Amino acid sequence: MAATMQDVAQRAGVSIKTVSNVVNGYPYIRESTRQRVLDAIQALDYQVNAAARNLRTGRTGIIALALPELSLPYFAELADAVIEAADEQGLTVIIEQHGGRRERELDVLSGVRRHLTDGLIYSPLALGEGDEARLEVDFPLVLLGERIFHDPVDHVTMDNVEAARAATAYLLGLGRRRIAVIGVHPGEVVGSAGLRLTGHLAALAEAGIPPDDALLGPAGLWHRATGAEAMASMLDAGVRPDAVFGLNDALALGAMHELQLRGLRIPEDVAVIGFDDIDEGAYANPGLTTVDPGREQIARTAVEMLSTRIGSRGATAPHRVVADYTIVVRGSTEPGHDRPA
Amino acid sequence: MAATMQDVAQRAGVSIKTVSNVVNGYPYIRESTRQRVLDAIQALDYQVNAAARNLRTGRTGIIALALPELSLPYFAELADAVIEAADEQGLTVIIEQHGGRRERELDVLSGVRRHLTDGLIYSPLALGEGDEARLEVDFPLVLLGERIFHDPVDHVTMDNVEAARAATAYLLGLGRRRIAVIGVHPGEVVGSAGLRLTGHLAALAEAGIPPDDALLGPAGLWHRATGAEAMASMLDAGVRPDAVFGLNDALALGAMHELQLRGLRIPEDVAVIGFDDIDEGAYANPGLTTVDPGREQIARTAVEMLSTRIGSRGATAPHRVVADYTIVVRGSTEPGHDRPA
DNA sequence: CCCCGAGCCTACATCGTTGTAGAGGCTCGC
């Protein structure tokens, strides 16, 4: 049986409340008393009972991170960063995988685990315009990604349009003209797919290049497999791009795999750029050029925003932070860039 | 303010305990009463307060999964599987990243979060022989991986020796004779590195091939980067293997990257096999042949074992489960195997 | 000399739930 404050109090010859005060850093305690209590704690290997503290204070010290799935490297790396950032704030993270399924995404907002947590960092996929109202919840919430405009809550995101524009502009700068886009969600406007496509089209327009629907490869899920499939059907249809813009790295890597299977050389025949800068891209063959969306910064900012929200019960106006992006050049667009790995 | 059982009880005109009984499925309740309570719960949008329940029952419904880091795809995919399996048992998972650092690994066993959780699924890296005693903890614990022999606790693992022997035997069967091993931990016996090397050497011995130390590439951390480095220094030293056995997939992919940078063809010049069967391997170029260690099975078994342990306070003898492995053949060892992706 | 505030500590109620014990009423077999 684990020791309780009662046991510590008895051993130190003080009241239970004094033990509580020592544990919580209450200043008005005689040094000798504090020492006696600390010794007793040590001797009994006492640790505060989280459940009891939670009940009394209404805080659990746990935050939830809801994301599609950890098997997707981007989200695994994001989770890694969030957990580290949370650790620094003394917070523990539980992960909820919703798999991009609308019903599970909604569950996250109302589910049982809400009572287990002080707040939520939420990266939805299926939710979109029209769901704003669902986000008006009575617990601290920080939104990741860019599914929803005019949202009533804290939000950390990146400028998808601008970053995608830069990616396409970069390919155009290399002299590429027939740029395939893999991972398109036809009709979508507000999600990452829609926004990145918008940026891409804007760059084409600036360069005076007419868009070509045959170069848009749809892929609902952004996995390697779907990227490969989308690439394959485009090639099977006789389309011959000289560059590929994967709307995320997994798609780009899948597409790259398919291109190489068919004997196309990268970057000579086809240049490939991705989005996310997952670790894996640096070790692909060739290394994958990509857009670094500032994942670290996003994770850290999100945790800090949530932490402040939790701290101050007062309803402040929602904040919106936009992370910086960078283009990371590797061998999939320019030969010879893989050396420093 | 969230509704409490008190509120529900009042609205339904019953005692608070009856509400509790309804919520917990106590059988002896008149159907009409149950309905009234359920209606009240619905009307008030009542959800049980987890903290209070935890305090009373001593259970939190949370388990911890301790692993090196989520950035390593193997562990991300493992975490995915564990979370799903836990969900089915009604358990929530928190993830603790210890980064393979001994001190943090020990923290996991005694840290504050112990009080937050009902049990721990523990995948250590730095712990090893001599640490058995530390595992004699007073909470449910299931060990993953094969760091420690004669352990006093539940353990889910795979037969590393046998699987590695099969991997090397497979390469030998292809006619390869100079097999480099990447990721060796010199002097280690009980960890994955040691065991897999043992299996490798056994296969060589069976085939009557003398081992060659020059073909052993050390790498402490099993990342893509360290795999590439180990491969590079071996090649720089003038060693020319005709096959590479990466002790995990990340190492193998790093090595593959380095080989290709130097213009070596895979599998013609060098065949490459990995270990773990991470998703990424299927989409490498060429696809990475690997050993599938039965990750799903491991995750599911571990959660179930932990769940039973939590359920029955009685100290049963520790169980040990060994998962099945399979060799997954792809293009990195045999051309033409990548078609079905 | 008394009062006041700062410093140090304690008693008590309380957070929201569940375990224990048992009060009634009913059915059933003899």
Place this chain on the structure above:
DNA sequence: GCGAGCCTCTACAACGATGTAGGCTCGGGG
């Protein structure tokens, strides 16, 4: 028609911590 046993429900005391309120001592200002 009566006790045994089942069904249905309730009162009360925990679980282990923290918030509130207040007691006591001591030194210094009025």
